[in-house]
Amino acid sequence: MFPAFVSSALIATAALVAPALHAQTxxxxxxxxxxxxxxxxxxxxxxxxxxxxxxxxxxxxxxxxxxxxxxxxxxxxxxxxxxxxxxxxxxxxxxxxxxxxxxxxxxxxxxxxxxxxxxxxxxPFVLVAHPSVPVKNVNDVLGMARAQPGKIGYASAGPGTSNHLAGELMASAGKVDLLHVPYKGSAPALNDVLSGHVPLMFDLLATALPNVQSGKLKPLAVTSRERSALLPEVPTARESGLPDYEVxxxxxxxxxxxxxxxxxxxxxxxxxxxxxxxxxxxxxxxxxxxxxxxxxxxxxxxxxxxxxxxxxxxxxxxxxx
The missing domain is CATH 3.40.190.150 (Bordetella uptake gene, domain 1)
Known part of the structure; x- marks a missing residue:
């Protein structure tokens, strides 16, 4: 019979060797x-x-x-x-x-x-606005929200979705009250922004791009840390007065x-x-x-x-x- 300390040493060695052997196979x-x-x-x-x-x-x-x-x-x-x-x-x-x-x-x-x-x-998401909305950037949105607390709406795919929480995070970071307008999915939300029923939306870059390029939507900011190569002229939210914002x-x-x-x-x-x-x-x-x-x-x-x-x-x- 092995002494207890020898058995313990063997067990410890096996515990160290086993993962390495598994990685090899x-x-x-x-x-x-x-x-x-x-x-x-x-x-x-x-x-x-x-x-x-x-x-x-x-x-x-x-x-x-x-x-x-x-x-x-x-x-x-x-x-x-x-x-x-x-x-x-x-x-x-x-x-x-x-x-x-x-x-x-x-x-x-x-x-x-x-x-x-x-x-x-x-x-990344893109904060987009209907062309009729008198804003050019995030600072304009925050200013409008401060002037009309709880009345500036943004559409989302539903409660708890990423584009809903992007708005919640921006409202918190900018110390404003934005109006969340939930829909059952991104498509109906986007349709109501395109028709001007809701002024704003955080839309995924891939789906926002065609509407931005055609002039149907106005891009205000991208939500990533760096600017997007697909929309290089659009600033990040970080550049627009929210230094810690990233979604x-x-x-x-x-x-x-x-x-x-x-x-x-x-x-x-x-x-x-x-x-x-x-x-x-x-x-x-x-x-x-x-x-x-x-x-x-x-x-x-x-x-x-x-x-x-x-x-x-x-x-x-x-x-x-």
Whole structure:
């Protein structure tokens, strides 16, 4: 029989060696990438684009599995409760990892139950106005809102959606009271802004662009940290008097929390190479998305900050269910 201290040393050594050995043999079978949205949308297209390239690099098929429902909770929860072996991943979003958990009982902790693997892309919003509205920038909107508290409306796809919370965050940052006008989806919201029934809307860059280019809508600011190459003449909200304002529909790759660190790092390395390739960058930018890369540590910090930020916005707006 081994002395107790020898047994303890062997156990400790095995605990250290096992993850490294797993990383050396990973992947030994196909990897599943769960998308918490239906087929055909931006998230699905993004996942299939990445999955194909990742499969080529790791020498295994990457199977994209759509698990929509409960505002992204069904797909995210399925991944959180999967074996932490690197064979089940999530294409997470600001909704699945920040907004939905802040509003609803989703059955998972967006920070504690996941390992943040890598950023993928972010799509900014554009604050747009009907051409008849006498504003040219964010400062004009804030000034109009101060003169008419609670009367300057902005349309959204519904309570708790990203374009609703973008307005809540701007109202809070600018210390004004904006009127939220919710619709059942982005299409009817956009239609009423185009017809002039509602003056403002935070619309995704990809869908706003045709209406901006045709002159049907007036762009006031983009909500990303930097200006968009697709609308280079339009300032950011940060440039327009709200220095800490940033809202994007971001996407990233997540694994179950206990996934071995070497596997997480290997995934990060492969995804970074994919996202830096010119063909993928072009494909994402054609979708209106800006490719993003970063270390495992930096991405974990970003996700925690986003979860905290949107929890505060949701609570202040009284949207917790």
């Amino acid at each position: 990973w992947p030994a079978k196909p990897v599943t990438l769960v998308v918490p949205y239906p087929p055909g949308g931006s998230a699905d297209i993004l996942a299939r684009t990445l999955g194909q390239k990742l499969g080529e690099r790791i020498g295994q098929n990457v199977i994209v599995e759509n698990k929509p429902g409960a505002g992204t909770a069904i797909g995210a929860k399925a991944v959180a409760s999967s074996p932490a072996d690197g064979y089940t991943l999530l294409l997470g979003t600001v909704s699945s990892q920040a907004i939905n958990p802040a509003m609803n009982k989703v059955g998972y902790d967006p920070v504690k139950d996941f390992a943040a693997v890598s950023p993928v892309a972010a799509i 994007t529909a971001w996407f990233g790759i997540f694994a179950p929390a206990a996934t071995p660190a070497p596997v997480v790092q290997k995934l990060n390395t492969e995804l970074t190479a994919i996202l830096k390739s010119p063909d993928i960058q072009k494909r994402l930018r054609d979708m209106g998305a800006e490719p993003e890369t970063g270390s495992v540590q930096d991405y974990g910090t970003f996700v925690r900050a986003e979860a905290d930020k949107w929890t505060g916005v949701v609570q202040k707006a009284g949207l917790v269910k």
